[in-house]
Amino acid sequence: MSTYERNANRLTVFLLLVEIGLAVAGTIKLSGPIPIHFKGNGEPNRWGNPSTLLVIAFVGCCLVGLLWIIRHSSTELMNISGSPTSENRANQQQNTNQLLATIRAIVAGLFLGVISQILWVSFYHQKQIILWPSFLFIALILASTLFGLISALRLSADR
Template sequence: MKTSASPYERNANRLTIFLLITLVGVSVTGSILLTGPIPTHFNGNGQADHFGSPDTLLILPIVCLCIVGVLWAIRYTPTELMNFPGPRTPDNTVHQRQNFDQLFATIRFLVAGLFLCIAGQISWASIHHQKQVSLWPSFLFIALVGVSTVISVIRAYKLSAR
């Protein structure tokens, strides 16, 4: 049983699409305008430790689109194949499905945001000839995925107690 998208999920999808379009724009613009080697990898201290062609920026939207595409495809998993806490009543199944769909909409949004942040930091470091970036934005996005997952699991158990 597939439910229709909630307003939260529709808005998260719109924001995800906006971030993906922005990511493609930043990556294409960077690959055209940036010259010389650009940082393509940063160590645990945020210092650039690998450099490549500006065209390597084009890899980011491709990888991001693949990940987000898989997360969107998971949305079409039949509810009957899902495992969630509590009894499988029609009401509980609908609420658990909505909880699942909202979690994956959030994760898709955060993944697109993370990749845009990475492309932005690489472009910024290249434009300003910096050899170091701040790692906190990447850690923030990763932490938000974890927090979203924990909130969704807690919500799933609360829904099962109904």
């Protein structure tokens, strides 16, 4: 495991712990309905129980867990262009592991951002959430995936 992946894993675990902590604290502190879905302009349009925060945290942890499971898939399952060699497979595996580590951290941050926004709207009685953080995380996922794909193509060309 590379240093990059270890650090990304540490960041991911930290973000998940904060996410779970905020969800538990919000469930305990909030009473009555909280906004759980928002329109395109950021205004809430569906309300739910504060325990919904725990469901959101659980889904975020499950997605990150799924990405951790995918990380352990065999290199034989990879669709590597060109003639696969042991060096090529090792480099492609490292590239894939780093991409998955990046996406895990971003997904954990995205779910932490969603829970934080819900808590902010609920505690401070705001009329709408701030939209740009969610779009930023989605753009980061797309950009890191594109970067990982470009790296994979370069690695397959280097054989």
